[in-house]
Amino acid sequence: MGLLEGKNALIFGLANDKSIAWGITQAFKREGANIGISYAGEMLERRVKPLAEKVDCTWVEECDVTKDDQIAITVEKAAKHFGKIDVLVHSIAYAGRDELNKPFHETSREGFKVAMEISVFSLVALTNAFLPLFNPGASVMCMTYYGSVKVAPHYNVMGVAKAALESSTRYLAYDLGPQKIRVNAISAGPIRTLAAAGVGGFRDMYKHFADMAPLRENVTIEDVGNSAVFLASDLSSHITGEVLYVDAGFNTIGVQISDKDE
Numbered sequence: 001m002g003l004l005e006g007k008n009a010l011i012f013g014l015a016n017d018k019s020i021a022w023g024i025t026q027a028f029k030r031e032g033a034n035i036g037i038s039y040a041g042e043m044l045e046r047r048v049k050p051l052a053e054k055v056d057c058t059w060v061e062e063c064d065v066t067k068d069d070q071i072a073i074t075v076e077k078a079a080k081h082f083g084k085i086d087v088l089v090h091s092i093a094y095a096g097r098d099e100l101n102k103p104f105h106e107t108s109r110e111g112f113k114v115a116m117e118i119s120v121f122s123l124v125a126l127t128n129a130f131l132p133l134f135n136p137g138a139s140v141m142c143m144t145y146y147g148s149v150k151v152a153p154h155y156n157v158m159g160v161a162k163a164a165l166e167s168s169t170r171y172l173a174y175d176l177g178p179q180k181i182r183v184n185a186i187s188a189g190p191i192r193t194l195a196a197a198g199v200g201g202f203r204d205m206y207k208h209f210a211d212m213a214p215l216r217e218n219v220t221i222e223d224v225g226n227s228a229v230f231l232a233s234d235l236s237s238h239i240t241g242e243v244l245y246v247d248a249g250f251n252t253i254g255v256q257i258s259d260k261d262e
């Protein structure tokens with residue numbers, strides 16, 4: 001029997017088969033979850049619908065998380081289809097290209113606002129909107145990156161947003177703990193996805209990562225998917241408010257010396 005048998009899981013942030021959300025979707029399917037998928041923007045429908053079919057998912061809904069009315073409609077549709085929800089995955093982030101290429105001190109007011117709204121506030125908004133549907137023991141999770149705690153060149157306002165996302169995870173976990181609802185974050189190492197392509201210098205950072213990480217490997221969407229299964233399942237029933245690093249150990253290194261330098 002799969003670890004998520006009988007659980008209803010909603011996954012927000014599927015764009016294509018490179019998305020971290022796709023690694024999570026496939027792992028959840030393997031473990032027996034009933035899956036619902038949400039995506040943003042008509043342009044993605046063409047890519048998302050065939051992926052949903054592959055995992056026998058019939059609940060595929062468009063939701064732009066900057067729109068309260070779209071969130072409310074999505075909750076209504078989920079209530080009708082699933083009744084109750086056991087797992088909610090937030091795998092959403094956005095910052096303008098300028099913000100991820102210029103120096104951080106040149107971040108614009110609007111660019112800062114947009115990054116925080118889409119990448120951080122959306123977790124709060126979705127969690128609050130779905131609250132009436134959560135079963136006791138429900139698990140909410142979001143995706144973060146180490147640029148929240150240390151400087152990752154070019155990550156800029158997204159690093160600031162991830163710090164706020166991790167903090168929001170803790171505050172939500174505190175609020176929802178009495179209802180036995182857990183909220184955690186997965187901090188993944190760099191993965192080649194659509195979102196990552198917007199970060200200046202990503203290619204070099206990706207290569208450097210595999211030279212430096214204790215496991216000497218990059219992480220994959222399958223690795224993140226398997227860790228997401230753990231956080232979604234009852235195996236993690238007393239873990240909440242945490243940031244789980246799925247990064248081949250990269251964050252544990254204080255002084256970086258590549259094997260190649262020796």
Ligand SMILES: NC(=O)c1ccc[n+]([C@@H]2O[C@H](COP(=O)([O-])OP(=O)(O)OC[C@H]3O[C@@H](n4cnc5c(N)ncnc54)[C@H](O)[C@@H]3O)[C@@H](O)[C@H]2O)c1
Pocket residue numbers: 013014015016018019020021039040044063064065066090091092093094118143144145187188189190191192193194195196
């Ligand atoms: N790729 C990496 O290296 C990496 C590492 C650590 C964390 N993450 C995080 O993982 C999450 C998923 O990113 P990904 O790398 O899989 O890239 P991705 O581009 O596949 O996913 C990002 C998703 O955000 C969605 N999105 C953007 N604006 C939205 C809006 N207004 N409403 C709803 N959805 C919106 C996009 O449609 C897309 O599906 C993000 O939070 C990202 O920051 C990525």
